[in-house]
Every structure is written in C-alpha cells, then in structure tokens.
Amino acid sequence: xxxxxxxxxxxxxxxxxxxxxxxxxxxxxxxxxxxxxxxxxxxxxxxxxxxxxxxxxxxxxxxxxxxxxxxxxxxxxxxxxxxxxxxxxxxxxxxxxxxxxxxxxxxxxxxxxxxxxxxxxxxxxxxxxxxxxxxxxxxxxxxxxxxxxxxxxxxxxxxxxxxxxxxxxxxxxxxxxxxxxxxxxxxxxxxxxxxxxxxxxxxxxxxxxxxxxxxxxxxxxxxxxxxxxxxxxxxxxxxxxxxxxxxxxxxxxxxxxxxxxxxxxxxxxxxxxxxxxxxxxxxxxxxxxxxxxxxxxxxxxxxxxxxxxxxxxxxxxxxxxxxxxxxxxxxxxxxxxxxxxxxxxxxxxxxxxxxxxxxxxxxxxxxxxxxxxxxxxxxxxxxxxxxxxxxxxxxxxxxxxxxxxxxxxxxxxxxxxxxxxxxxxxxxxxxxxxxxxxxxxxxxxxxxxxxxxxxxxxxxxxxxxxxxxxxxxxxxxxxxxxxxxxxxxxxxxxxxxxxxxxxxxxxxxxxxxxxxxxxxxxxxxxxxxxxxxxxxxxxxxxxxxxxxxxxxxxxxxxxxxxxxxxxxxxxxxxxxxxxxxxxxxxxxxxxxxxxxxxxxxxxxxxxxxxxxxxxxxxxxxxxxxxxxxxxxxxxxxxxxxxxxxxxxxxxxxxxxxxxxxxxxxxxxxxxxxxxxxxxxxxxxxxxxxxxxxxxxxxxxxxxxxxxxxxxxxxxxxxxxxxxxxxxxxxxxxxxxxxxxxxxxxxxxxxxxxxxxxxxxxxxxxxxxxxxxxxxxxxxxxxxxxxxxxxxxxxxxxxxxxxxxxxxxxxxxxxxxxxxxxxxxxxxxxxxxxxxxxxxxxxxxxxxxxxxxxxxxxxxxxxxxxxxxxx
Numbered sequence: 011x012x013x014x015x016x017x018x019x020x021x022x023x024x025x026x027x028x029x030x031x032x033x034x035x036x037x038x039x040x041x042x043x044x045x046x047x048x049x050x051x052x053x054x055x056x057x058x059x060x061x062x063x064x065x066x067x068x069x070x071x072x073x074x075x076x077x078x079x080x081x082x083x084x085x086x087x088x089x090x091x092x093x094x095x096x097x098x099x100x101x102x103x104x105x106x107x108x109x110x111x112x113x114x115x116x117x118x119x120x121x122x123x124x125x126x127x128x129x130x131x132x133x134x135x136x137x138x139x140x141x142x143x144x145x146x147x148x149x150x151x152x153x154x155x156x157x158x159x160x161x162x163x164x165x166x167x168x169x170x171x172x173x174x175x176x177x178x179x180x181x182x183x184x185x186x187x188x189x190x191x192x193x194x195x196x197x198x199x200x201x202x203x204x205x206x207x208x209x210x211x212x213x214x215x216x217x218x219x220x221x222x223x224x225x226x227x228x229x230x231x232x233x234x235x236x237x238x239x240x241x242x243x244x245x246x247x248x249x250x251x252x253x254x255x256x257x258x259x260x261x262x263x264x265x266x267x268x269x270x271x272x273x274x275x276x277x278x279x280x281x282x283x284x285x286x287x288x289x290x291x292x293x294x295x296x297x298x299x300x301x302x303x304x305x306x307x308x309x310x311x312x313x314x315x316x317x318x319x320x321x322x323x324x325x326x327x328x329x330x331x332x333x334x335x336x337x338x339x340x341x342x343x344x345x346x347x348x349x350x351x352x353x354x355x356x357x358x359x360x361x362x363x364x365x366x367x368x369x370x371x372x373x374x375x376x377x378x379x380x381x382x383x384x385x386x387x388x389x390x391x392x393x394x395x396x397x398x399x400x401x402x403x404x405x406x407x408x409x410x411x412x413x414x415x416x417x418x419x420x421x422x423x424x425x426x427x428x429x430x431x432x433x434x435x436x437x438x439x440x441x442x443x444x445x446x447x448x449x450x451x452x453x454x455x456x457x458x459x460x461x462x463x464x465x466x467x468x469x470x471x472x473x474x475x476x477x478x479x480x481x482x483x484x485x486x487x488x489x490x491x492x493x494x495x496x497x498x499x500x501x502x503x504x505x506x507x508x509x510x511x512x513x514x515x516x517x518x519x520x521x522x523x524x525x526x527x528x529x530x531x532x533x534x535x536x537x538x539x540x541x542x543x544x545x546x547x548x549x550x551x552x553x554x555x556x557x558x559x560x561x562x563x564x565x566x567x568x569x570x571x572x573x574x575x576x577x578x579x580x581x582x583x584x585x586x587x588x589x590x591x592x593x594x595x596x597x598x599x600x601x602x603x604x605x606x607x608x609x610x611x612x613x614x615x616x617x618x619x620x621x622x623x624x625x626x627x628x629x630x631x632x633x634x635x636x637x638x639x640x641x642x643x644x645x646x647x648x649x650x651x652x653x654x655x656x657x658x659x660x661x662x663x664x665x666x667x668x669x670x671x672x673x674x675x676x677x678x679x680x681x682x683x684x685x686x687x688x689x690x691x692x693x694x695x696x697x698x699x700x701x702x703x704x705x706x707x708x709x710x711x712x713x714x715x716x717x718x719x720x721x722x723x724x725x726x727x728x729x730x731x732x733x734x735x736x737x738x739x740x741x742x743x744x745x746x747x748x749x750x751x752x753x754x755x756x757x758x759x760x761x762x763x764x765x766x767x768x769x770x771x772x773x774x775x776x777x778x779x780x781x782x783x784x785x786x787x788x789x790x791x792x793x794x795x796x797x798x799x800x801x802x803x804x805x806x807x808x809x810x811x812x813x814x815x816x817x818x819x820x821x822x823x824x825x826x827x828x829x830x831x832x833x834x835x836x837x838x839x840x841x842x843x844x845x846x847x848x849x850x851x852x853x854x855x856x857x858x859x860x861x862x863x864x865x866x867x868x869x870x871x872x873x874x875x876x877x878x879x880x
Contacts, residue, residue: 021050024327025110025118027100027267028126029055031064032299032316034081036124037092039324046090052118053092054110056099057149060084065313067153068177071184076150103271105292122294122327125268125281126320129261129300129311134169138231143239144255147178156256160185163254167191167242169228170258171198173343178256179220180346186858189220190250192242194227194259202341202352203376203391206369210376210393214348217374223250231255263301263309276303285333286326287319296323306336313475314338314443338442340406342399348374349396354389354406355380363388368418375741377418385409394741400482404438404448440482443475448486455490463487502773503545505529505537510698510773514553523563524571525550549773551575552660555696556768559812565694566823567659568830579658582834583820584640589859591848592640593633594620595657596647597693600667600685600705601628610650614643621856627664627702629655634857636848641834644821653819656694660774662701665689666714670707670724679724681707684753688722691757692764694817698771698780701764702737716744719777720760725749729756733763734781734788742778745788748796761810762795762803769806 024040026033033053040046055061060082070079087094098112103123110118131146133139143163145156160166166182168175171193183189191198197208198215212222223244232241232249242250263280265273274282274291280303282290287302289295298319303309310316315337325332340353358365358380368377375394379402382388387405392398402417410417434440436449454460454469463484467473473480488498501507506529508516513528522528528550530538542550551572558565564572567580579585584592596611611630615622618639620632635643644654657663667685671677685705695701704713705722715721717737723730727750735744748759771780781788793799824830836845850857 022121023050024122025120026053026124029061033126034061035317036320039321043328051092053094054100058097071181125297126299127264127301132260133257138233141233147258165252166254167252168256175258192223196225207376207391207393214374280309287323351392351396351399353403356389366414379414404434441472441479444471446470446472505546521561547575552696559816585658592635595655596652597655598629599689645825654821662692666704668712677707681705697768699776734777736778762806765806765809
C-alpha cells in the first residue's frame with residue numbers, strides 16, 4: 011500500500027477532469043512514480059460510473075455486464091488516497107486562482123490540472139436528429155437506452171460505417187432488428203482500409219444479413235406525429251423506413267471547458283499542447299487523450315496514443331524527461347466477427363512505394379502490404395485474416411527476411427511463409443498500447459523470472475491494452491523459456507501433463523475406457539483421485555468416443571460416466587440457444603431430401619411452434635424447443651426416417667453438394683451420391699473439433715469444397731481431394747492432397763486423413779490450424795496418408811471401419827431408454843415445470859426469443875444451475 015499525504019494547505023494538488031480509459035492510465039502512472047504519496051489527487055468524473063473499457067463497449071450485448079467492463083480497481087483508488095467524485099463533472103476553471111468548481115458545488119484548488127475530457131459524438135445537423143428514437147453510441151448509458159428502445163422497434167439504421175458504426179449495426183442485429191448502415195464515403199471504414207479492403211469487408215458484412223448503403227448521406231430523419239422516428243431520407247433521393255437511428259459519424263474533442271477558461275484550442279478543435287502534453291498558454295494545465303491537439307497537429311482517437319500521453323504528462327509532473335511527438339495509428343479490430351487491421355502507411359502515401367496485394371472476394375480475404383523501393387515494409391491492410399498483424403506491424407520500418415509476396419498469401423496458397431515472433435529484432439514494438447518491445451518482454455522472462463503470460467503482463471503491461479498482441483506475447487514467452495532451458499509445460503491442463511495426442515495414444519494402447527481410470531493412472535500426482543476439470547473432461551470424453559469400438563467402450567455419449575464428461579450441447583444432444591431453449595437439426599445427407607420428409611419437418615415445427623431456418627450446410631434448423639420437448643420431437647423425426655445431425659457435437663456436421671452431373675449441364679460426376687456416401691460413412695465420428703465437408707460436381711466449385719476440412723471436387727478422371735480448409739472466422743483455402751482418385755481411392759484417403767487428424771490434433775483444433783502446426787505440414791500429412799511413411803495406414807483404416815460398423819443414432823438410443831429420458835427436464839425437483847424464461851414473441855410469421863423477458867429473468871447459465879445437468 012502506498013502512503014498517502016495528509017491533505018493540508020501545503021500539499022500540492024493534482025486535479026484530473028475526466029475518468030475514462032486515459033484518465034485511469036494517468037492515475038496509474040502517477041502511482042508508479044510515487045506522486046500519489048506526495049500529492050493530493052482529486053478526480054472529477056462526469057459519468058455515473060468510474061473508468062470502463064470503452065474499446066470493448068459492444069461486448070455488453072454479448073453478455074458482459076457494466077461491472078465486467080470496469081477498469082477501475084476501487085482498492086487501488088483507496089490505497090492511493092485518490093478522491094474520486096462520480097457523476098460530478100467540472101463546470102468552470104479559474105486559471106488565475108487555479109481553482110476548479112464541480113457541478114455539485116465542490117471547489118478544489120489545484121497546483122496541476124489535467125484535462126482528460128475525451129470526445130463527444132458528432133451528430134450531423136439534419137432535421138429530426140433530436141427525435142425520439144435517435145441515439146448516439148458512446149457510453150454504457152447510451153447502450154442501455156438503445157437496448158430499452160429496441161424492445162419495441164423492428165428496424166434500425168446506423169449513420170456512419172466506421173468502427174463504432176459497424177459495431178452498433180451488429181448490436182442492433184443482435185437485438186433482433188433488421189439493420190442498415192448508411193456511410194457517406196464510398197466504402198466502409200474509409201480511414202482504416204482502402205477500396206479493396208472495403209469491398210472485402212462489404213461482401214462479408216452483407217452476407218451476415220446487414221444492408222449497407224455507401225456513397226450516400228442522411229438528409230433528414232423522418233418523424234411521425236408522435237414525435238418518434240419513422241424513417242430517413244438519403245442524399246440519393248431514396249428513403250429508408252426505420253424506427254431507430256444510431257448516429258456514429260465520428261467524434262469531436264470535448265474542449266468546451268478549455269475554451270471557457272481561455273486555453274488555446276485548434277481551428278478544428280482540440281486543446282493545443284506541447285510535446286510534454288502541457289497546454290501552450292498555461293504551464294499548470296495539461297491535456298491528454300481525445301481532447302488534446304498534440305504537438306504534431308493531430309487529435310488521436312485511439313487508446314494507445316492516449317496512454318502514451320498519460321504517461322508523458324505524469325512523467326513531466328514528476329520532473330522526469332518525457333515527450334509525446336506522435337504515435338502509431340495501427341489498429342487491429344474484430345468487427346462483427348471479421349478481422350480488420352491496418353498498420354503503418356496503410357494507404358501508400360510515401361513516394362515511390364509499391365503495393366503487394368492478395369484478394370479473394372469469395373472468402374472475404376484482402377491483404378495489402380506497402381513496400382518501399384528498398385524493400386522496407388511501410389504498412390499494410392488485412393481484412394478477413396489478421397493473424398499476422400502482430401508480426402507484420404513489428405517489422406514495419408525494416409526489410410522483412412522473406413519476400414513480401416510470401417507474406418500476403420494465405421496458408422495453403424502458393425509459397426506462403428508464416429513468420430514467427432522469433433524473427434523480430436529486439437527493438438520491435440510488440441505492444442503499441444504501452445510501447446513494449448520484444449527485448450523488454452524477453453527481459454521480463456530472463457531478468458525478472460516471469461514464466462507465464464500473466465506474469466509478463468503484470469511486469470511489462472504488454473497485452474493489457476487492446477489485447478491484439480497477446481498471441482505474439484505468448485509465443486515470445488514460450489520461445490524465451492525454451493531458449494533458457496526451462497521446460498515449458500505443454501500439458502493439456504492442470505490435471506494432465508500430457509498433450510491430447512499423448513493421451514490418445516495412452517487410451518488406445520492401454521484400452522482405457524473411463525476418464526477416471528485415465529486420471530488416476532496417468533494424471534498429475536495432485537489431480538489423481540479428483541474430479542478433473544472442464545478442459546480435460548470433454549477432451550478425454552471425445553477421445554474415448556472416437557476409439558470406442560477399438561477399445562471396447564460404449565460409443566454412446568450419454569452412457570454411464572461418459573454423460574458427465576460432455577459439454578452442455580452434447581449433454582442434451584441439441585444446441586443451447588441464448589434464451590435457454592434448444593435447436594434441433596436432423597441429418598439431411600448431401601442436402602437431398604424427399605418431399606414427404608420436408609412435410610414432416612414442417613409439421614413438427616408447426617406443432618411445437620419452432621422457428622425454422624435453412625442452414626449454410628444445406629439442412630433445416632428448428633429453434634425454440636424446450637428441453638422436455640426434445641425427446642418427443644426426436645421420436646417423430648426418427649419415425650419419419652431421420653436421425654441426429656450432430657449439430658451439437660465436435661463431429662461431422664454436413665457434407666454439402668451441388669446437384670452434379672445428374673441435373674447440371676457442367677457436372678462431370680455424381681456429386682450428390684458421393685456426398686451422401688461420405689456423410690453416412692463419417693456421421694457421428696467424434697473428433698477434436700467439428701468437421702465440415704463438401705462435394706462439387708465440377709471445377710466451377712458451387713459447393714465451396716475448398717473451404718472445408720475435407721473437400722472433394724470432380725474431374726473428368728475422378729475426384730480431387732482437398733484438406734485443411736476453413737470458411738469461418740479465420741478463412742483458409744484447403745490444400746490439394748491427391749487428384750484424379752477413384753471412388754474407392756478417395757474414401758480410403760479420407761479415412762486415413764480423418765483418423766490421423768483425430769490421433770494427432772490438439773484439443774479444439776480445426777484441421778486448418780492442425781495442418782499448419784503439425785511438423786512438416788501438408789508434405790508430412792501427404793507422406794503419412796498417401797504414401798504410408800509411418801506404416802500406420804492399415805491401423806487408421808481399421809479404426810474407421812470399426813467406427814462405421816458400430817455407428818448408432820444417438821437420438822434413437824435416447825428415446826428408447828427411459829433412464830436417459832429422465833434427464834430431459836428443466837428442473838430436477840419439478841420435472842413437469844417448464845422453464846419460465848423460455849418464452850417467445852412473433853416475428854415475420856414465425857417466433858423469436860422474448861428478449862425483454864430474458865433481460866429481466868435468468869440467463870441460460872443461471873437456468874442450468876437448477877437443471878438436470880447438475
């Protein structure tokens with residue numbers, strides 16, 4: 011604990027106006043320099059809550075509470091004697107008397123005044139902007155107001171297609187509204203990305219169901235007789251019907267307090283400061299963060315420069331040498347699940363610079379590097395896949411050790427190269443939020459004996475800002491530990507010192523059929539005899555299920571001990587939804603379905619009031635089933651010839667297909683028949699992660715097989731097999747494993763590939779990541795699977811034959827077992843009582859979860875506390 015001074019007339023006082031992220035960092039910097047022990051520190055905060063993570067603001071709609079977003083440790087405030095006044099902003103500043111008056115009437119004399127008042131949202135001066143139903147997107151209170159108003163709204167429009175605008179549109183969609191984005195610029199995120207990046211982002215966002223209007227401005231907000239929003243008029247003459255509008259058209263510095271007391275401000279706003287962040291016409295006043303116009307003539311709207319300004323101001327107050335002359339504007343964001351990053355001279359403004367571009371509009375991928383004539387990496391833009399951001403940003407300003415072309419190619423496409431953090435020089439900045447270099451991180455391991463990422467974070471502050479460097483940070487820590495001769499614990503979890511691959515071999519070789527036996531015989535000493543953890547239990551459960559026929563275990567995941575190892579979805583053989591209901595997805599092999607079966611699905615959805623939707627995997631998903639309804643629904647599906655689609659499990663999901671040569675004039679093989687054969691062969695196969703597949707009947711690739719874990723494309727001579735693709739959050743083109751295969755050759759190679767993946771992959775590792783991680787990559791996998799270099803192919807094929815021979819439908823098994831049926835109740839002590847939170851309201855001739863009820867009731871996690879699962 012830091013000793014705090016007794017407040018006397020002689021005690022110097024620092025007054026901080028504003029308590030956002032930058033303000034909180036300033037307080038921490040004061041404490042680090044011991045100034046809280048020698049100064050009285052007073053904070054005047056306008057918002058009704060202390061500093062919170064505004065960067066993660068939208069995560070509120072993903073379930074995080076305002077308390078979760080808080081960045082303020084009240085013990086820190088108390089220990090350092092900081093006087094924090096919540097909801098009491100500064101009203102006036104008397105610079106001559108050095109006195110601040112707060113809204114409450116509180117008067118504080120200061121020796122140093124620090125303005126961290128941030129910015130305010132810019133609302134275009136259009137008619138109707140103040141109508142009921144118009145909001146800004148800046149604070150937690152704004153989000154609470156939007157959430158409340160959205161309960162009675164159907165359509166929402168966001169004015170502004172920048173970072174916050176896209177997040178706001180995603181939030182409205184998540185609240186159940188049809189969402190529109192109106193952006194005056196010709197592309198989304200015009201500051202961060204160029205035309206190519208904007209096009210890739212646009213395609214991906216439109217595929218999510220959001221409507222985007224670029225190159226148009228808002229002329230007027232149309233208001234109804236009741237004073238509420240009913241629509242918008244756009245600059246191209248079109249009109250947009252909407253009953254909620256969110257303005258996210260940029261921000262402006264909050265400098266009115268500075269203007270009122272005579273401080274110099276910029277022509278376009280911002281409190282003018284020097285390199286020490288001291289105002290230019292008053293040495294006793296500092297300005298930091300979004301309200302400050304820095305010495306380089308910029309107002310910085312990112313958190314990293316704000317932190318650097320906070321540290322500079324604190325150092326100057328402590329009479330230490332420090333300066334802020336500008337900052338890196340690099341950013342890495344995840345917008346609506348899409349990675350977007352830009353760094354350095356992203357738009358190529360340097361003289362004689364060259365662009366190296368990779369673009370795949372179908373996959374939503376766009377990568378551009380800006381290269382100087384001498385090969386120096388000047389900057390870049392990444393859309394759809396930003397995994398290399400940390401390394402590329404650190405190389406900015408230097409000549410990378412490999413060609414730029416190899417850096418933009420995705421894994422699996424050409425001569426791509428994945429540079430690791432070990433290739434970085436020690437002076438490369440890894441964490442731009444806190445200006446932490448690779449050398450500093452290495453020093454935390456070698457000089458300060460840090461052995462984990464949390465310890466390095468605490469020692470250096472790296473990774474505690476926006477978090478985009480945490481992946482690189484972990485790689486650096488492990489590399490440094492290994493270089494120092496310190497063994498890095500690569501065990502699955504705290505219960506097992508072995509990796510998942512090693513546990514697979516143990517289970518297989520020793521024919522271990524229970525989790526408890528494995529834990530007691532091969533777990534860490536301190537874990538033996540215990541209950542295990544939530545990491546290893548489902549992982550071991552999956553291994554036992556994968557090997558069940560070979561080791562003599564039951565392959566039914568709800569049998570005996572296996573049932574206690576399963577995640578929530580597997581536990582009820584259905585997918586848990588946000589309001590505590592479940593979805594039901596019957597298997598439709600190859601996407602082919604007879605009219606009679608379509609009618610059965612329609613009748614079940616109608617009779618149980620289920621929401622129906624065609625999935626991306628060519629199946630029909632039925633949402634909204636109560637847990638007690640699941641067995642009844644399954645019984646009707648099984649009677650009609652359906653079985654579980656395993657949408658809930660880490661197993662094969664679907665094998666998509668086009669119509670192939672049977673119907674299509676371009677088809678050269680029967681893709682539907684092959685897709686059905688493959689789906690029926692691999693159904694129910696438990697694996698480290700979900701598996702997806704597709705079969706295309708010709709090179710036009712309508713089934714998108716190259717974005718699947720294993721994909722098949724027809725040729726005139728047979729089939730080409732691709733592996734390791736992924737079309738999700740981290741897209742990856744599949745690699746060609748073998749070509750012109752016969753039916754038998756194709757199935758034999760897929761058998762081998764899948765069982766080798768299940769044998770060697772890590773927990774929750776997709777085939778795309780596994781293929782890049784496994785030593786030797788694709789070449790090694792080809793040697794093993796095609797050429798049998800390890801002599802294990804007979805064993806792999808035998809394991810797959812055993813799986814096929816012993817497959818049982820989990821739904822049918824369950825509905826025929828009264829003991830298993832007993833688990834399908836909402837409450838063990840009241841089995842006939844339905845969950846009161848699971849309620850619905852009508853929407854577009856169907857139904858949706860009653861979100862207002864959910865917001866005041868229990869979350870799904872709360873419901874499960876009293877469920878049969880426990």
